[in-house]
Amino acid sequence: MESERDWERLGNAYAEARKLADLTQVEVAERLGVSRTPIQAIERGKQSNGRPFTKVSSTMRAYARLVGWAEGSPEQILSGGDPDYTPQEALSQPSEPSGLPSAVDRELRSGKTLDHAVVHLGGADDEDDFRLVVVVKGAEGMTEEEIDRRFEQWRRMRRTIQALPGGPDAPQDS
Structure with missing residues (x-):
């Protein structure tokens, strides 16, 4: 089981990746179809109620894809490793718009x-x-x-x- 420090390390990695992508927390939230609160919690490494996370959520997975991390990167970071990155060509190809609200589309893809x-x-x-x-x-x-x-x-x-x-x-x- 991951420690509080592991979740904080993951949160710091998300914040660093977001800044490297030149995105604000508000922009990340808009792209993921959530409010800013879960983004702040993820980057803090603690749920909005102050308790540590217990598992990687679908929002965390969507955030990882947004900043260019490959599948499984959040778990790698929690285990003390570094994220793997998705090739730039894959990131530059826009996904087909589904016509669904982004939060629904994200849930369907996860x-x-x-x-x-x-x-x-x-x-x-x-x-x-x-x-x-x-x-x-x-x-x-x-x-x-x-x-x-x-x-x-x-x-x-x-x-x-x-x-x-x-x-x-x-x-x-x-």
């Missing part, structure tokens, strides 16, 4: 997709009807046991969703 459901809520004869889309994501680094436990919770919740008018479409392979 973690492992476990399942999904689409529930048509009205206009059964229309192709452009009203629908609810649920995407079930697992956190980075979840064990198979954790995934199984969370999937069981989702399975129970899915029954509630299936009871909505229209019911879900059949699951599709992702």
Whole structure:
């Protein structure tokens, strides 16, 4: 388990990388679709409530990508190493805009997709009807046991969703 010092070291690394990228905390927050508060907390190495972090969050992963770190760099820093950097060519290629709010887009890009459901809520004869889309994501680094436990919770919740008018479409392979 990481110590408070490890999280502070990670926070300092984020702040240094942000400054090297010539970004302010406000600009980072805007690009990640969050308020400035989580950015300040990450750079401080402590949650906004003053407690130490216990795991690398999806916001931390998005921040790492923003400053050009390769996947796994936050964990490397927590273990006493240095970040690996993504090749500049990869950073310069803009990702396709999804049309979704940036916070939703970030969440959809993080973690492992476990399942999904689409529930048509009205206009059964229309192709452009009203629908609810649920995407079930697992956190980075979840064990198979954790995934199984969370999937069981989702399975129970899915029954509630299936009871909505229209019911879900059949699951599709992702």
